[in-house]
Amino acid sequence: MTADDPMEASERRAWMGLCARAPAARLCELVAAMGPPEPVEWLRRPETGTVMIRARAGGTGAPFHLGEMTATRGTLRLSCGTVGHGWVQGRDRAACEAAARVDAAMQTPRAGAVRRAVLDPLAAEEEARRRARAGRAAATRVEFFTLARGEDE
Amino acid sequence: MYVAVKGGEAAIDAAHAWLAEERRGDPAVPAPTVAQLREGMALAVDRVMAEGSLYDPDLAALAILQARGDLVEAIFLLRAFRTTLPRLAASRPVDTGAMRADRRVSAIFKDVPGGQVLGPTFDYTHRLLDFALAAGVDPPPAPGAPADPAPLPRVAEALGAEGLLQPEPPGDATPPDLTREPLELPAPRALRLQVLARGDEGFLLGLAYSTQRGYGRTHAFVGELRTGAVSVEVEIPELGLAIELGEVVLTECETVNQFAGSRTEPPQFTRGYGLSFGRAERRALAMALVDRALRARELGEDLSGAPAGDEEFVLGHCDNVQATGFLEHIKLPHYVDFQAELELVRRLRREAEAARAAGESAGREAAE
Numbered sequence: 234m235t236a237d238d239p240m241e242a243s244e245r246r247a248w249m250g251l252c253a254r255a256p257a258a259r260l261c262e263l264v265a266a267m268g269p270p271e272p273v274e275w276l277r278r279p280e281t282g283t284v285m286i287r288a289r290a291g292g293t294g295a296p297f298h299l300g301e302m303t304a305t306r307g308t309l310r311l312s313c314g315t316v317g318h319g320w321v322q323g324r325d326r327a328a329c330e331a332a333a334r335v336d337a338a339m340q341t342p343r344a345g346a347v348r349r350a351v352l353d354p355l356a357a358e359e360e361a362r363r364r365a366r367a368g369r370a371a372a373t374r375v376e377f378f379t380l381a382r383g384e385d386e
Numbered sequence: 387m388y389v390a391v392k393g394g395e396a397a398i399d400a401a402h403a404w405l406a407e408e409r410r411g412d413p414a415v416p417a418p419t420v421a422q423l424r425e426g427m428a429l430a431v432d433r434v435m436a437e438g439s440l441y442d443p444d445l446a447a448l449a450i451l452q453a454r455g456d457l458v459e460a461i462f463l464l465r466a467f468r469t470t471l472p473r474l475a476a477s478r479p480v481d482t483g484a485m486r487a488d489r490r491v492s493a494i495f496k497d498v499p500g501g502q503v504l505g506p507t508f509d510y511t512h513r514l515l516d517f518a519l520a521a522g523v524d525p526p527p528a529p530g531a532p533a534d535p536a537p538l539p540r541v542a543e544a545l546g547a548e549g550l551l552q553p554e555p556p557g558d559a560t561p562p563d564l565t566r567e568p569l570e571l572p573a574p575r576a577l578r579l580q581v582l583a584r585g586d587e588g589f590l591l592g593l594a595y596s597t598q599r600g601y602g603r604t605h606a607f608v609g610e611l612r613t614g615a616v617s618v619e620v621e622i623p624e625l626g627l628a629i630e631l632g633e634v635v636l637t638e639c640e641t642v643n644q645f646a647g648s649r650t651e652p653p654q655f656t657r658g659y660g661l662s663f664g665r666a667e668r669r670a671l672a673m674a675l676v677d678r679a680l681r682a683r684e685l686g687e688d689l690s691g692a693p694a695g696d697e698e699f700v701l702g703h704c705d706n707v708q709a710t711g712f713l714e715h716i717k718l719p720h721y722v723d724f725q726a727e728l729e730l731v732r733r734l735r736r737e738a739e740a741a742r743a744a745g746e747s748a749g750r751e752a753a754e
Contacts, residue, residue, distance in 0.1 A: 242627050249622075250630035282474040283440065284620055284631060287561065289479045290575055291659045292540060292638060294554030296479045297561045297576035299583050300663055302441035302618065302634060304474055320622060322632030323442065363486055366615075368530035370488050373504040377496060 245339070248352055252335050253321045255355045257328035260321075263351045264331040272312060273334070279307035279319065279326035305329040311337050409454050423447040432635070432664020433457055437706060438464030439565075439584040441634050441663050458586075458706050465707050478619045478628060482638045482661070484537045487614035492541045494607050494642060500538035505613060541610040542640055542657070551642065551655045571698055578680055578701060582673045583661060585704035591668060593694040593704075594675035602692025604678050606641040606658060613637040613665050637662050639670035643678050648686035656685060676700060 252260055264270075283301035290297060307319045307329045317337025319329040338347045410417060424431055424447035434446040438461045446464060453459035489505025492498040504510075506528075545551035561576035569581065582590065597604050613635065620631040639660040647653035658678025660670035680697055682689035689695025703709060 245625070246627050246629050253629060253631045254633055280472070280474075282472040283468065284474055284618065285476040285563070285565075286441070286618055286634065287477050287479045288482065288579075288636075288661050289554070290579060291542070291554035291640065291657055292482045293542075293556065295557035295559065295561070295576055297579040297583075298476075298563050298565075299480075299580070299636075299661060300436070300439040300441060301468060301471075301473075301565075302632060303445070303471070304620075304631060306474055308624070318622065318625060320620070320629065320631055322618075324445075363615075364533065365530070366488060367486065367533035367535065369528050370503050370505055370614075371531040371533040372529045373489075373506075374531070375502040375504065 245336070248339055248348075249318070249320060249332070249336055251352055251355050251359070252319070252328075252332035254359065255321075255328075257321065257323060257325035259358070260331045260335075260351075260355065261325075261327050263354060264334055267347070267350050270334065273309040273337075274312075275307065275309050276316065277306070277308040279305050279329040281305045281324045281326070307333050309333045309337065311341070313341065315340050409452070418451065420444055420447045420451060423450055429665055430455075430457060432662075432666050433587060433669070434460045434464055436663040436666055436669060437461045437584055437586060438468070440464050440468045458710050462707050462710070475620050475623070477631070478621065480616045480618060480634075480636070482612070482616055482636065483540055485612055485614040485616050485636070485638070487538055487612045488665075489614070490538050490610065490612040492608070492610050494609055495541060495544065498541055498544075498610075500534075500536075503538075538612070540640075542642075545609070545642065545655060549654070552645070552651070552657060554657070569701060571701070572683070573697060573701060575677075575681070575684075578697070579659065579661070579677060581701045581704060582676055583663075585673070586706035586709070587666075587669045587672070589704045589706070589709075590672035590676055593679070593700060594672035597675055597679050597692065597694045602679050602682070602689040602695040604658070604675070604682075604689075605644045606675050606678060607643070608671065609640045609642040609657075611637070611639045611667060611671065613667070635664055637664065637666045637670040639667070639674040641671075641674040641678055645685065650686065656681070 281303060282305075284304045285301050286299045287296045288299040289295065302322065303324050305319075305321050305324055305326060305328070307326070308316060309319070309330070310316050315337045317333040317335070317340070319331070319333030319336060321328045321332050335347055335351055338344065339352075421444075424443050427447070427450065428443075430450055431443050431446045434449055434457055435441050435443065437457075438446065438449070440446075445467065446460065449460035449463040449467075450457065452463060487503060487505075489507060490500065490503045492502065496502070542551055546553060561580070562574065564577060564580050569577070573581070596602070598606075615633045616636050617630045618632045618634055619628050621628045637660075641658040641660075642655045643658060645651070645654055645656040656678065658674035658676075658681070660673030660675075660677065662669045662673065676694055679689060679692065679694040680700060682695045683697070687695075693699055
């Protein structure tokens with residue numbers, strides 16, 4: 234699968250991103266629950282490195298380098314020949330492998346099952362985490378009220 | 387001349403063994419775990435990540451544990467670890483406007499669109515020690531409220547729309563990278579921001595404070611201060627697509643500063659910018675003030691005599707790993723250097739003594 238088809242590219246972007254951001258232990262747990270791992274050939278074993286994060290001056294201006302974050306990447310091939318890429322934030326090699334397995338399986342007829350067993354729960358949990366924080370933030374929003382001071386009778 | 391001196395291995399081994407024991411503390415007290423430090427000392431973790439210039443909360447927590455809570459030592463450990471990692475990619479510039487903000491306040495507009503969102507702040511606390519914490523009492527859950535999922539508009543946009551705020555020149559040029567090339571002066575703003583983003587908080591705080599007290603008065607208002615999660619998008623070269631690889635918590639501060647105008651610029655507000663890993667309001671605010679002070683040259687201001695406006699002084703001294711390395715190395719053996727100094731001072735004294743004696747005897751002869 235390549236990025237030529239914009240629809241497929243946007244879907245792949247979504248599932249790779251979901252695995253990349255997921256808590257490592259949770260991703261591994263969901264992938265393991267799908268059954269015994271099928272044999273794979275590593276094209277590039279999981280390798281931990283950094284991604285340099287760029288930001289913009291004033292939030293909208295010219296880019297600058299803010300600092301790095303850790304990330305782990307790896308590439309594997311299923312026996313059917315499908316190649317899966319795993320990219321995750323952090324240093325967890327098992328999570329990288331799980332992400333690569335998901336990426337590969339999502340390009341096979343098993344896509345629907347993987348989506349239901351791994352991606353849907355991850356998406357729901359991420360959404361719930363974000364909503365919980367947003368709700369707490371909303372509760373700290375200041376409601377101003379004006380006091381009449383009686384100066385202009 | 388360098389003279390090799392050997393010895394001390396056994397003493398060093400014993401010192402490090404004792405260090406490990408002292409680090410552990412009283413064995414009757416349970417040892418803190420990395421996860422406990424990450425959660426309970428979150429702002430220390432954030433500072434170590436920011437100044438260590440590496441976003442990885444578990445690594446920063448481990449560094450704090452290993453450094454026994456000495457944050458500069460922990461920052462040093464994190465920087466050293468970073469040098470062992472390959473660089474896999476550079477992200478697209480993060481969109482802080484799309485931040486999922488825990489907190490967003492503006493000190494210049496009360497009714498800012500999206501509102502004043504206080505978040506989990508120390509502000510308005512009474513700074514009284516809370517003995518309930520010592521007793522291990524868990525807090526009640528914080529209240530929630532229905533949230534508007536729309537991102538909060540930037541305060542700067544409101545002023546910018548009226549043309550009262552200096553616009554940020556857009557661009558997409560690849561910025562210089564301090565971790566790859568040495569610092570050269572004068573430094574473009576992109577490089578200055580990178581240096582400040584990992585600069586020592588105490589140093590930045592002192593400099594920012596100095597501008598407020600009159601050493602290069604730039605009179606800053608906090609246009610906006612926001613903290614929250616920002617997505618990091620990375621182009622995956624083998625796929626030709628960009629994924630949201632991760633999420634980092636950032637603190638961003640934009641200051642709005644009075645500016646009377648110059649020969650080339652109309653009277654308007656100018657901007658200072660601070661951005662830091664983690665929940666780091668003091669760092670972000672101080673960075674914004676120092677960034678603004680360092681823009682004096684391009685704005686045609688005279689900040690001479692103000693340390694915060696002196697680029698060479700600020701950029702050359704704000705890195706605490708460099709600073710502590712040079713400062714602390716003088717406690718290591720300098721036996722031979724000092725031997726030479728000792729010889730020199732003794733010789734000068736002998737010569738001075740001889741000259742004084744010669745002068746006295748000449749004086750006596752003249753009197754006779």
